[in-house]
């Protein structure tokens with residue numbers, strides 16, 4: 001099982017949909033059944049760059065509107081130097097499965113967004129790392 005650190009300067013956070021090892025194919029969804037995706041990539045750079053993510057129950061394609069995003073972090077990995085971390089606003093759900101935040105994404109290139117979310121009826125936290133491109 002991999003855990004994610006949210007400390008400043010943490011490099012290369014990978015992974016992260018935790019496997020449900022309890023087995024049993026009941027009706028309960030497992031964390032790996034959920035998928036986050038960036039809405040309308042690429043992200044346009046700016047002091048208040050808008051980043052939207054959609055949370056989907058992958059087997060059914062159903063958007064999950066009532067999740068609570070408990071952690072989010074936007075950063076640009078900078079090789080051996082500490083990652084460049086963007087200031088962000090709180091994540092706001094739109095009620096339809098899209099969650100939006102604004103970030104100070106002022107540099108073009110490859111960024112990552114780390115998310116942790118709680119989904120109703122799902123005991124384990126859903127975690128994901130999304131890569132996205134920022135452009136002018």
Ligand SMILES: [Cu+2]
Nearest residue numbers: 076078084107
């Ligand atoms: Cu940078």
